[in-house]
Amino acid sequence: MRVRPRINRWTEARRNLVFSSSISKSLVQPHFVVSGKDIDEPISGMPGIQRQSIDVLLKTIAEDIKHGLSAHMLFTVVEPEHKDSVASAASDMDMHGIIAVRELKKHFGEQIVLFTDVCLCTATDHGHCGVIVDHQIDNDVTVQRLVEIAIAHAEAGSDYVSVSDMMDGRVTAIREALESKGHTSTGILSYAVKYASSFYGPFRDAASSSPIFGDRGSHQMDVRSGYSEAILEALNDEKEGADVIMVKPGLPYLDVLRQVADAVSRPVAVYNVSGEYSMVMNSNPDDHQRKAMIREVLHAFKRAGADIIVSYHAREAIREGLIE
Numbered sequence: 359m360r361v362r363p364r365i366n367r368w369t370e371a372r373r374n375l376v377f378s379s380s381i382s383k384s385l386v387q388p389h390f391v392v393s394g395k396d397i398d399e400p401i402s403g404m405p406g407i408q409r410q411s412i413d414v415l416l417k418t419i420a421e422d423i424k425h426g427l428s429a430h431m432l433f434t435v436v437e438p439e440h441k442d443s444v445a446s447a448a449s450d451m452d453m454h455g456i457i458a459v460r461e462l463k464k465h466f467g468e469q470i471v472l473f474t475d476v477c478l479c480t481a482t483d484h485g486h487c488g489v490i491v492d493h494q495i496d497n498d499v500t501v502q503r504l505v506e507i508a509i510a511h512a513e514a515g516s517d518y519v520s521v522s523d524m525m526d527g528r529v530t531a532i533r534e535a536l537e538s539k540g541h542t543s544t545g546i547l548s549y550a551v552k553y554a555s556s557f558y559g560p561f562r563d564a565a566s567s568s569p570i571f572g573d574r575g576s577h578q579m580d581v582r583s584g585y586s587e588a589i590l591e592a593l594n595d596e597k598e599g600a601d602v603i604m605v606k607p608g609l610p611y612l613d614v615l616r617q618v619a620d621a622v623s624r625p626v627a628v629y630n631v632s633g634e635y636s637m638v639m640n641s642n643p644d645d646h647q648r649k650a651m652i653r654e655v656l657h658a659f660k661r662a663g664a665d666i667i668v669s670y671h672a673r674e675a676i677r678e679g680l681i682e
């Protein structure tokens with residue numbers, strides 16, 4: 359089966375996230391997990407966001423749940439000594455990224471909706487999102503690695519494997535693999551419409567995932583491309599069996615978000631990325647102004663058609679009651 363509409367209805371937490379019209383219930387908080395213990399390290403350029411070891415992350419998410427923040431997205435920061443040319447660490451069941459998924463699901467089970475990032479860039483020694491063959495990112499070899507990473511996440515208990523790589527055909531390949539392994543309730547969030555944006559800088563510092571040569575132009579979308587390219591990508595991933603279609607970044611592409619939301623029948627997510635977060639947080643607003651800016655930004659995403667909003671502002675927005 360390629361499309362299983364039940365996946366988005368599987369748990370009450372998923373239903374609240376995907377189908378509620380409330381902005382606060384639509385929010386997903388991103389996290390960066392590192393190996394070690396007792397680590398709670400600030401990220402430069404992203405005030406209020408930390409790299410955390412699993413023990414600290416568990417406490418952070420327990421606190422978030424108390425405040426009503428149930429949806430979380432996990433990115434794994436890999437130490438340089440564990441990186442290699444094919445991102446082996448990303449599918450290693452003994453690495454902290456996968457252990458974190460298991461621990462989070464063991465502690466919080468169906469109370470949370472857990473999205474886990476599936477890409478190679480945080481675990482390759484060259485920082486690219488794919489396997490390099492003859493100086494090019496090889497699409498189909500990369501898809502095989504993405505399948506292995508996605509299956510590892512599914513086995514650890516991820517609710518939605520979140521493919522952020524932009525290789526062609528990866529949703530089909532992952533859906534088929536999930537089916538053949540019996541993971542019939544694991545969702546796929548596809549970064550279907552993801553631009554080669556200059557707004558990812560603070561994230562790449564946080565996750566040490568910058569390419570050491572070249573850029574991501576051969577796979578992420580050209581920032582000059584029009585609506586037809588965005589809709590092609592979105593409909594394609596929907597046909598391939600994605601359960602959620604993502605547009606990324608958010609603020610510079612609100613018009614694209616609206617077009618995509620009108621074109622697809624699956625739920626649509628938007629990623630309010632690190633550079634957008636930085637712009638707000640580092641514009642030196644006073645407390646009152648910052649809260650008003652966050653409120654305004656989140657309303658814009660909802661108005662443009664987002665069912666799900668991934669945002670580093672999620673925690674503050676919910677704790678401070680900035681949106682309903």
Ligand code: PBG
Nearest residue numbers: 477479522557558561631632633
């Ligand atoms: C991994 C990935 C990136 C982001 C999410 N997943 C960076 C990139 O494509 O280089 C960016 C998120 C952000 O800027 O907040 N491929």
